[in-house]
Amino acid sequence: MQLKTSVFLFLLLLYTLHFNYISLALNQEGLYLQSVRLSLSEPPGFLSDWSDRDATPCNWTGVTCNRRYSVVSLILSGASLSGSFPITLCRLPSLSKLSLSSNSINSSLPLSISSCRNLTYLDLSQNFIVGPLPSTLSDLHFLRYLNLEGNYLSGAIPATFGLFPQLEVLVLADNLLNGTVSGALGNITSLKKLVLAYNPFLPTHLPPELGNLTNLEELWLTDCHLVGPIPHTFNTLSRLKNLDLATNRLTGLLIPTLISQLKSIVQIELYNNSFTGNLPGGWSNLTELRRFDASMNELTGTIPNELCELPLESLNLFENQLEGLIPESIANSPNLHELKLFGNRLVGSLPSQLGKNSALQIIDVTNNNLSGEIPQFLCQNGALEDLVLLNNALSGSIPVNLGKCHTLQRVRLQGNRLYGEIPAQFWGLPNVYLLDLYENEFSGNISHFIYGAKNLSTLAISKNKFSGSIPSEIGSLDQLVEFLADGNELSGEFPSTIVNIEQLGRLDLSNNDLSGGIPKGIQSLKQLNELNVANNRLSGDIPVEIGNLPVLNYLDLSHNNFSGEIPVSLQNLKLNKLNLSSNCLSGDIPPLFANEVYRDSFLGNPGLCTNDSGICNHKGRNKIRVFSWALRSIFVIAGVMFLLSIAWFLFKYKKLKKLNKNTTITKWTSFHKLGFSEFEITDSLKEANVIGRGASGKVYKVVLSNGETVAVKKLHERHYKDENNSNGGGDSVKDAFEVEVDTLGKIRHKNIVRLWCCCNTESCKLLVYEYMPNGSLGDLLHGNSKCKLLDWPMRLRIALDAAEGLSYLHHDSVPPIVHRDVKSNNILLDEDFGAKISDFGVAKVVKAVKKGVESMSVIAGSCGYIAPEYAYTLRVNEKSDIYSFGIVILELVTGKPPIDGELGDKDLAGWVCTTLDQKGINEVVDPKLDSTRFKREICRVLDIGLLCTSTLPINRPSMRRVVNTLQELVATTPLMDA
Ligand SMILES: *[C@@H]1O[C@H](CO)[C@@H](O)[C@H](O)[C@H]1NC(C)=O
Numbered sequence: 001m002q003l004k005t006s007v008f009l010f011l012l013l014l015y016t017l018h019f020n021y022i023s024l025a026l027n028q029e030g031l032y033l034q035s036v037r038l039s040l041s042e043p044p045g046f047l048s049d050w051s052d053r054d055a056t057p058c059n060w061t062g063v064t065c066n067r068r069y070s071v072v073s074l075i076l077s078g079a080s081l082s083g084s085f086p087i088t089l090c091r092l093p094s095l096s097k098l099s100l101s102s103n104s105i106n107s108s109l110p111l112s113i114s115s116c117r118n119l120t121y122l123d124l125s126q127n128f129i130v131g132p133l134p135s136t137l138s139d140l141h142f143l144r145y146l147n148l149e150g151n152y153l154s155g156a157i158p159a160t161f162g163l164f165p166q167l168e169v170l171v172l173a174d175n176l177l178n179g180t181v182s183g184a185l186g187n188i189t190s191l192k193k194l195v196l197a198y199n200p201f202l203p204t205h206l207p208p209e210l211g212n213l214t215n216l217e218e219l220w221l222t223d224c225h226l227v228g229p230i231p232h233t234f235n236t237l238s239r240l241k242n243l244d245l246a247t248n249r250l251t252g253l254l255i256p257t258l259i260s261q262l263k264s265i266v267q268i269e270l271y272n273n274s275f276t277g278n279l280p281g282g283w284s285n286l287t288e289l290r291r292f293d294a295s296m297n298e299l300t301g302t303i304p305n306e307l308c309e310l311p312l313e314s315l316n317l318f319e320n321q322l323e324g325l326i327p328e329s330i331a332n333s334p335n336l337h338e339l340k341l342f343g344n345r346l347v348g349s350l351p352s353q354l355g356k357n358s359a360l361q362i363i364d365v366t367n368n369n370l371s372g373e374i375p376q377f378l379c380q381n382g383a384l385e386d387l388v389l390l391n392n393a394l395s396g397s398i399p400v401n402l403g404k405c406h407t408l409q410r411v412r413l414q415g416n417r418l419y420g421e422i423p424a425q426f427w428g429l430p431n432v433y434l435l436d437l438y439e440n441e442f443s444g445n446i447s448h449f450i451y452g453a454k455n456l457s458t459l460a461i462s463k464n465k466f467s468g469s470i471p472s473e474i475g476s477l478d479q480l481v482e483f484l485a486d487g488n489e490l491s492g493e494f495p496s497t498i499v500n501i502e503q504l505g506r507l508d509l510s511n512n513d514l515s516g517g518i519p520k521g522i523q524s525l526k527q528l529n530e531l532n533v534a535n536n537r538l539s540g541d542i543p544v545e546i547g548n549l550p551v552l553n554y555l556d557l558s559h560n561n562f563s564g565e566i567p568v569s570l571q572n573l574k575l576n577k578l579n580l581s582s583n584c585l586s587g588d589i590p591p592l593f594a595n596e597v598y599r600d601s602f603l604g605n606p607g608l609c610t611n612d613s614g615i616c617n618h619k620g621r622n623k624i625r626v627f628s629w630a631l632r633s634i635f636v637i638a639g640v641m642f643l644l645s646i647a648w649f650l651f652k653y654k655k656l657k658k659l660n661k662n663t664t665i666t667k668w669t670s671f672h673k674l675g676f677s678e679f680e681i682t683d684s685l686k687e688a689n690v691i692g693r694g695a696s697g698k699v700y701k702v703v704l705s706n707g708e709t710v711a712v713k714k715l716h717e718r719h720y721k722d723e724n725n726s727n728g729g730g731d732s733v734k735d736a737f738e739v740e741v742d743t744l745g746k747i748r749h750k751n752i753v754r755l756w757c758c759c760n761t762e763s764c765k766l767l768v769y770e771y772m773p774n775g776s777l778g779d780l781l782h783g784n785s786k787c788k789l790l791d792w793p794m795r796l797r798i799a800l801d802a803a804e805g806l807s808y809l810h811h812d813s814v815p816p817i818v819h820r821d822v823k824s825n826n827i828l829l830d831e832d833f834g835a836k837i838s839d840f841g842v843a844k845v846v847k848a849v850k851k852g853v854e855s856m857s858v859i860a861g862s863c864g865y866i867a868p869e870y871a872y873t874l875r876v877n878e879k880s881d882i883y884s885f886g887i888v889i890l891e892l893v894t895g896k897p898p899i900d901g902e903l904g905d906k907d908l909a910g911w912v913c914t915t916l917d918q919k920g921i922n923e924v925v926d927p928k929l930d931s932t933r934f935k936r937e938i939c940r941v942l943d944i945g946l947l948c949t950s951t952l953p954i955n956r957p958s959m960r961r962v963v964n965t966l967q968e969l970v971a972t973t974p975l976m977d978a
Pocket residue numbers: 054055056058059
């Protein structure tokens with residue numbers, strides 16, 4: 001019995017041991033994966049189920065096994081993993097699918113990657129991989145899918161790539177590849193998809209060998225610096241569905257035999273090249289073609305009817321030199337939703353059936369010579385959003401049924417010969433935000449229906465023959481920013497409800513027949529920039545409240561019947577334009593205006609006192625009495641204030657002494673060898689030395705005893721305390737001060753502001769920088785000072801300097817740094833106008849991402865500079881810096897601030913795009929620049945700005961590439977060094 005029990009217990013023990021043995025021993029593949037995990041940084045807990053208590057890794061996150069428990073696939077996309085490429089993975093004998101896309105892998109790819117020999121699928125896109133493409137990749141004989149898009153790979157495409165035996169998909173877009181587009185790729189005959197777009201290749205001809213890729217379905221070579229013609233051999237690419245050669249410098253004719261062989265093609269993108277000659281024939285075979293875009297070339301001749309007979313979705317041929325008619329047949333396509341033909345020499349009328357057979361969304365035929373009427377059916381299928389017909393010779397009136405087109409958003413009919421009344425409901429379309437009827441011959445009233453136009457932001461009806469009164473419903477349009485109705489025959493009273501439009505920035509009602517006075521309550525128009533009511537019959541007093549409009553800088557009340565005195569409050573305004581001439585004003589001119597600059601502002605007011613008229617004497621005596629009374633009261637008040645200020649000073653002085661004691665005894669940290677004593681600094685922090693105020697604190701200019709000048713930033717006590725609390729992230733979230741010290745203290749780069757030292761105590765936080773005598777770029781471009789005009793070579797140099805600074809942060813600093821608040825106010829200029837990046841208060845060391853997802857969710861950045869993807873992802877990424885930098889570039893080119901009433905409802909990037917499309921480059925470039933002399937350079941820089949502000953982060957070039965392009969330009973710009 002006892003024996004039996006012992007045996008049983010022994011067996012039980014054995015069994016338990018055995019069982020434990022199995023569950024304790026992670027198999028070899030699991031151990032390999034564990035070591036991979038150790039070599040990478042991961043967000044907390046992300047791979048917590050990679051437990052060494054499992055027998056196999058088959059149930060782990062991202063891992064899939066075959067039936068023999070061997071790992072066949074590892075997919076860890078978007079996991080915020082960082083570190084070197086984990087080559088240990090190649091020891092997994094069955095691994096066939098590997099994806100580490102959208103992580104922060106930041107090493108180069110080792111040659112030994114060829115030991116991953118069973119891989120069929122490799123996706124390392126959207127990482128920070130550097131260095132060359134390993135020539136050994138093609139030893140992966142089973143590889144079918146290779147995606148390395150969105151890294152920093154450089155150098156040439158290895159010739160060995162021609163040896164891939166089975167590769168079907170090769171995606172190398174958006175890297176720094178700077179060899180040529182290699183003909184060797186023509187040997188990968190299994191290839192179905194080849195994507196090399198957005199690489200800074202050396203100028204290359206399209207290799208004829210690519211014609212050997214007879215299985216190719218997608219060829220995407222946007223922005224690859226390609227030159228020369230499309231080779232004839234491409235006529236063998238009969239399986240091609242998508243051909244994208246946009247934004248290169250391709251030239252020559254589009255050959256009919258080439259076009260006609262692309263029998264499977266769905267999309268052809270050839271825009272932004274230099275193709276010449278006529279659009280060929282041979283389209284009838286291309287029955288699958290849906291989208292054709294050959295905009296921005298030098299194409300001539302007519303639009304082929306054969307092309308328009310295809311069931312196209314989209315036809316874009318804008319900015320060429322096409323002439324002749326728009327083929328009527330385009331209206332037959334059941335798919336057509338986009339037709340952009342602006343900037344050609346097209347004549348005749350728009351196809352009369354346009355919109356009848358398809359859900360047309362966008363039509364833009366601006367800047368042609370089209371005549372005839374607006375077709376009736378444009379919105380027949382209820383889809384029309386953009387109706388843009390500017391600057392043609394269209395006549396007739398707006399079709400009545402467009403009044404029911406509730407999808408319309410943008411209506412621009414400027415510069416035609418349209419006439420008649422506007423259909424009443426057309427005024428009130430709920431989604432229209434831009435209604436531009438400028439310079440036509442429209443007549444009739446503005447309808448009461450306008451109350452329905454809840455999204456209307458710009459209403460421009462200037463220079464027509466509109467009559468009647470302005471309906472009071474206009475006051476309910478709370479999105480309205482611009483109301484321009486000058487040069488009509490509007491009559492009746494100035495509508496009093498206008499004062500309800502809080503967003504209103506520009507109001508131009510000049511050259512009409514309005515009467516009555518300016519309504520009460522005008523001071524509530526806090527955004528009003530421009531008020532022009534010249535040439536009407538307005539009367540009454542000029543309301544004192546006009547002086548309280550905080551941003552008014554254009555005021556024209558001339559040629560009316562205004563009477564009474566000029567309100568002294570007008571002196572509060574910062575006016576660029578003041579015109580009160582030809583009214584019936586009387587009394588004195590406010591003292592600030594009594595000088596030469598405003599001489600013309602008051603002409604034609606016979607009752608007004610001027611130095612050379614004696615009209616005002618009788619009033620004068622009265623004034624003297626009032627004056628002496630006022631003088632007496634001023635003395636009394638001044639005396640009281642003086643006493644108060646002495647008391648206040650004594651009080652403050654005590655506090656200051658305390659503060660000085662505090663700061664001088666605590667430790668300073670120096671980051672550089674200093675030629676001055678830190679202790680001098682605190683003595684000079686006086687109000688008189690303040691040179692800037694930011695959200696975080698004041699900046700002082702301090703001249704030290706040794707003659708050196710430094711800038712000292714003193715953070716508000718409240719600021720750094722609040723920030724600690726509000727972030728709520730506990731210890732992991734550092735305050736702005738520490739971030740700035742941590743990042744900037746270690747950096748030495750010619751285009752990054754130097755931090756000399758800092759002082760860090762409970763009660764006072766000081767940062768001592770090198771002093772930048774020319775202030776910030778933002779102030780120079782948009783400030784009031786306008787002391788120094790920045791000419792083009794200077795602006796180009798500033799752009800390059802700033803780009804080099806940022807490029808250093810992104811690419812050369814270890815670890816990389818994302819600045820997160822790039823803006824013109826954070827770019828400072830030294831005595832030679834050399835630019836340096838400053839203000840690292842919200843900068844983020846890229847590696848720190850691993851510390852926690854919560855610390856990334858703090859949105860940083862400044863209004864007008866924030867990349868659009870912030871709306872849907874909070875991933876901290878250098879691409880958002882590049883967006884902000886793009887905005888700075890656009891500021892340099894346009895001279896405009898990133899957000900401004902002048903830009904209407906758009907941000908600067910949007911404004912530049914639309915203005916470019918519709919008015920051309922001359923309207924975009926800062927008029928202060930010599931744009932004839934530097935045309936080429938300005939265009940190139942503008943291109944960079946637009947690329948950097950691409951909506952899709954992947955389309956934005958890296959800072960390294962921006963630097964390269966700018967360097968090239970600087971080298972070739974005349975007088976760059978003068
Ligand atoms: C994976 O987990 C499931 C259920 O959680 C379990 O039934 C299975 O045995 C596990 N497989 C391996 C290989 O560990």
